[in-house]
Amino acid sequence: MKETQPSQMKHELGLLDGTMLVAGSMIGSGIFIVSADITRNVGSAGWLIAVWLITGFMTLTAALSYGELSGMFPKAGGQYVYLKEAYNKLIGFLYGWSFFAVIQTGTIAAVGVAFSKFTAYLVPAVSEDHIFFNLGFVKISAAQIVSIFIIIILTYINTRGVKSGKIIQTIFTLTKLLSLFGLIIFGLVSLSKGTWHMNWSDAWQLHKLNTDGSFVEYTTAAAFGAIAASMVGSIFSSDSWNSVTFIAGEMKNPKRDVALSLFFGTMIVTLIYVAANVMYTSVLPLHDIATAEKDRVAVAASHVIFGNGGTYVIAVMIMISTFGCNNGLIFAGARVYYTMAKDGLFFKQTGTLNKYAVPEFGLWIQAVVASILCLSGRYGDLLDMISFVVVVFYVLTIIGIYKLRVTRPDAERPYKAFGYPVLPAIYIVMGIAFCVLLLIYKQSYTLFGLGIVLLGIPIYFIAQRNSTNEDQSITDI
Numbered sequence: 001m002k003e004t005q006p007s008q009m010k011h012e013l014g015l016l017d018g019t020m021l022v023a024g025s026m027i028g029s030g031i032f033i034v035s036a037d038i039t040r041n042v043g044s045a046g047w048l049i050a051v052w053l054i055t056g057f058m059t060l061t062a063a064l065s066y067g068e069l070s071g072m073f074p075k076a077g078g079q080y081v082y083l084k085e086a087y088n089k090l091i092g093f094l095y096g097w098s099f100f101a102v103i104q105t106g107t108i109a110a111v112g113v114a115f116s117k118f119t120a121y122l123v124p125a126v127s128e129d130h131i132f133f134n135l136g137f138v139k140i141s142a143a144q145i146v147s148i149f150i151i152i153i154l155t156y157i158n159t160r161g162v163k164s165g166k167i168i169q170t171i172f173t174l175t176k177l178l179s180l181f182g183l184i185i186f187g188l189v190s191l192s193k194g195t196w197h198m199n200w201s202d203a204w205q206l207h208k209l210n211t212d213g214s215f216v217e218y219t220t221a222a223a224f225g226a227i228a229a230s231m232v233g234s235i236f237s238s239d240s241w242n243s244v245t246f247i248a249g250e251m252k253n254p255k256r257d258v259a260l261s262l263f264f265g266t267m268i269v270t271l272i273y274v275a276a277n278v279m280y281t282s283v284l285p286l287h288d289i290a291t292a293e294k295d296r297v298a299v300a301a302s303h304v305i306f307g308n309g310g311t312y313v314i315a316v317m318i319m320i321s322t323f324g325c326n327n328g329l330i331f332a333g334a335r336v337y338y339t340m341a342k343d344g345l346f347f348k349q350t351g352t353l354n355k356y357a358v359p360e361f362g363l364w365i366q367a368v369v370a371s372i373l374c375l376s377g378r379y380g381d382l383l384d385m386i387s388f389v390v391v392v393f394y395v396l397t398i399i400g401i402y403k404l405r406v407t408r409p410d411a412e413r414p415y416k417a418f419g420y421p422v423l424p425a426i427y428i429v430m431g432i433a434f435c436v437l438l439l440i441y442k443q444s445y446t447l448f449g450l451g452i453v454l455l456g457i458p459i460y461f462i463a464q465r466n467s468t469n470e471d472q473s474i475t476d477i
Contacts, residue, residue: 014257025241070248097459109376132145191282240325
């Protein structure tokens with residue numbers, strides 16, 4: 001007898017699972033790496049912390065705003081659904097297409113590359129410097145192969161059902177939260193008064209810090225550009241907080257728990273990120289933060305705190321963090337493609353569930369694209385491309401809250417955006433300013449990311465035409 005495939009997802013996830021998905025998807029590799037680049041751009045301890053505080057404010061504001069949308073549309077697909085309902089199918093599709101081509105797959109690839117960086121600290125044979133193949137137009141390193149291998153393993157695990165993915169997510173997220181708390185506490189206990197005084201004596205002088213220790217003063221316009229460039233890393237590190245909205249169709253009580261998961265998860269991570277950077281400035285001179293080997297700031301800090309043995313402990317901890325982060329990203333991402341396919345805007349097979357009630361085809365095509373992006377091996381370039389595109393759609397989604405308040409005033413809203421209309425408006429202004437500054441000062445990959453978004457327009461009309469032709473064929477029958 002042929003086994004029937006399930007037609008609906010299983011409601012197996014609660015508030016703890018949602019919070020662990022938010023926190024686990026946010027905390028990957030960024031907090032351990034990107035502070036080096038931020039410090040090079042801003043050149044002072046005060047502005048290093050300010051960049052993280054600004055990003056934390058933006059993240060919390062966006063997450064609290066999304067709570068209203070999650071209560072209105074408690075279904076799989078999250079942000080894709082919100083944009084489609086607030087605007088139209090084209091805008092929803094452009095997000096879903098960008099999510100597939102850049103946002104989610106690019107983030108999975110970047111986190112995979114970071115996992116490889118820290119694996120190489122323990123096993124030098126898998127370093128990005130160890131080239132396996134040189135094809136002329138691209139070099140394939142051991143690190144890239146490791147990245148792809150991890151993506152494939154986690155994808156396979158998540159094809160085996162929701163329980164497998166959520167167990168890994170909870171265990172790995174709790175492990176890295178406890179580890180980060182431990183690192184922060186030991187670091188603050190090990191505070192060097194001399195280092196602290198040196199870093200904070202002139203904390204608000206914004207200038208470029210060169211690797212030789214010299215400074216370059218900014219013009220006023222360039223200073224804003226430097227802050228925007230600095231926030232590329234912090235925004236990437238704080239991204240993927242919206243992952244829980246994608247799996248709303250598998251939450252037991254989505255109208256309540258999605259909004260609460262967004263709040264608890266983003267609040268926990270924001271506090272950890274700010275505290276971690278305060279800790280960095282308490283044990284490392286700014287120059288050492290800016291020039292940490294391959295930007296491994298956390299490894300440099302742990303060496304000061306724990307000695308030689310501590311660096312290996314922190315490397316293992318970061319491997320755990322990035323492994324758990326990628327599990328959450330892989331787990332949540334395919335739910336967007338599933339919902340798009342149900343609307344006739346993605347590969348038809350993506351809209352089917354396997355015997356474990358998960359969108360297996362969507363998981364595997366996501367793995368293929370992420371693996372291709374891994375071959376770029378360029379962590380910083382991926383950050384530029386992802387951060388620009390993702391903030392564009394965050395801004396559009398939050399503008400959608402205002403639009404829906406007008407077009408659907410009587411819709412059920414179990415939770416309303418905190419601080420509306422002021423806080424969401426502040427986020428919109430900050431988000432637009434960030435994107436404009438990136439277009440001015442970091443054009444290459446931001447324009448490439450924008451090009452991928454716009455490429456979705458002809459693809460949308462092709463998908464619509466094919467869907468219409470298919471419906472017509474069914475009618476003729």
